[in-house]
Amino acid sequence: MPKRFVIADVIDFARNAGRHHGKIPVSEFERLRDYLVDRGGELAYTLEGALDESARPVVRMVVQGLLSLRCQRCLEAIGRKLELRSVLLLARDETELCRLNEDEALDVILAEPDLEILKLIEDEIILDLPASPRHAEGTCTIGGRDGGGMDRSSPFLALSQLKMKMLH
Structure with a gap:
């Protein structure tokens, strides 16, 4: 207390x-x-x-x-x-x-x-x-690196890839 x-x-x-x-x-x-x-x-x-x-x-x-x-x-x-x-x-x-x-x-x-x-x-x-x-912009460490290797052009890219794996 x-x-x-x-x-x-x-x-x-x-x-x-x-x-x-x-x-x-x-x-x-x-x-x-x-x-x-x-x-x-x-x-x-x-x-x-x-x-x-x-x-x-x-x-x-x-x-x-x-x-x-x-x-x-x-x-x-x-x-x-x-x-x-x-x-x-x-x-x-x-x-x-x-x-x-x-x-x-x-x-x-x-x-x-x-x-x-x-x-x-x-x-x-x-x-x-x-x-x-x-x-500050560009200094965050997401997933161990700045951006974590994610494709920032499409935030739904990972979801789309997962969906494709599940369909095949």
Whole structure:
């Protein structure tokens, strides 16, 4: 079971320029596991509370490390350096959250009591991941070689050949 890191009062954390940092093993992120080939390593994070230029409470987040994602072309590992920087505006209640979310330039979260740092960081990482991670064009190894010797001119060529063998 993952460790539970919480900020009891995140608005107070922001107002008092709180700071929290540490390292979290990648294996602790339960929802992130589906995106990964390897769950080893750890991510370093820093959370800093502050007031923005309009005196609104914010949390500045930095997360750094290396993730081993699954290439959607060849299904092999692809290393992705994570250098995540976010500024999250804190809404005091649902009404303020709805109002602030109208501005698409703002990243707004609800200032819940006992804010779970692990979940907050995991949410931001998942939002930052590419929709379909892939190696650079021409670098995937499908079937041991780039392209695996498959005839790319017709994706159904292998199926056609199999059908011919079955008929004869």
